[in-house]
Amino acid sequence: MEIFWAWMLFLIVDIAAAMSPGPAFVALVRNAMAYDRKTGIATALGLALGVSIHVILVLGGIAFVITQSVVLFNVIKYGGAGYLIYVGIKALRSDRRRVVAEADKACAKTVTLRQAVLQGFWTNLLNPKAIVFFTAVFAQFIHPSMSFSVQILYGFTPVCVEFLWFSGLAIILTNTSIKRRFMNVIHWVERLCGGLMIGLGVKLALFR
Known part of the structure; x- marks a missing residue:
């Protein structure tokens, strides 16, 4: 049960990250709005494949650090919590005109x-x-006692989130009426995600 709730927290972080506008958001919006739904979903697949490479590299690197130095691992861990807070603060300062201009x-x-x-x-x-x-x-979530199967679950999670979120976004943005409403509130979505990241960053730094 503890594994499940830890994974749920990890899932929330991934969803907040995927929903926060950035280069991936711009690429998806550009292709979905300029072309069609299939092109948008194909772009979402590419974004997920790109994430999978990062996940493989990061999991391999963290596994190595865990076996070499607990101190170094803690430095990465708490530095990472600080980075989440930093990303969240930037998202809170989201401006609708900037997001729409990029899109x-x-x-x-x-x-x-x-x-x-x-x-x-x-x-x-x-x-x-x-x-x-x-x-x-x-x-924040990988530790020495974690089984390989659980690590695989954590690895697949951001890849699936990336594909599902951006595929859904491609469908939304190819519906004219929904697209207009979505672009009007996207900066609030980014601010909400920023608040989530700050809260999670603080929690992870203080209680883990």
Whole structure:
């Protein structure tokens, strides 16, 4: 049961991160709004594949650190909690005009589904903040006594969240009436996610 609730907390962090606008959000909105639903979902698949590479790298690195130095692991862990708080504060300062302006930068040329997947993949893979974020998050939940199967569960979680959220977003943004309403409140979504990250960062720093 303790494993389940820890995983639920991890899931909340992942959902908040996925919903907070960033490079992945811009790439998805650009392709879904400029082209069609299939292109948006293909982009979401690429974004999830990019996240999977970061997850593999981070899990492997944290596993190595755990076996080498408890002190270094704690440095990463508490530094990670601080980073979550920092990201949350930035999200709280979200401005609707900035978010919408970034989303409005659409491509003029057409893209194939394969190109859309690659765009999503490279967008997340080449985002330096992504690996820092996942290192910060995983360091709060991965510990020496954790079984390999549970680590796999944690690894699959952000990949699935990334794909499901952005696929859903592609569907929303290809519905004209829903799209207008969504873009009017997206900055409030980002602020809500920012508040969640600050709260979780403080909790993880103080109580784990």
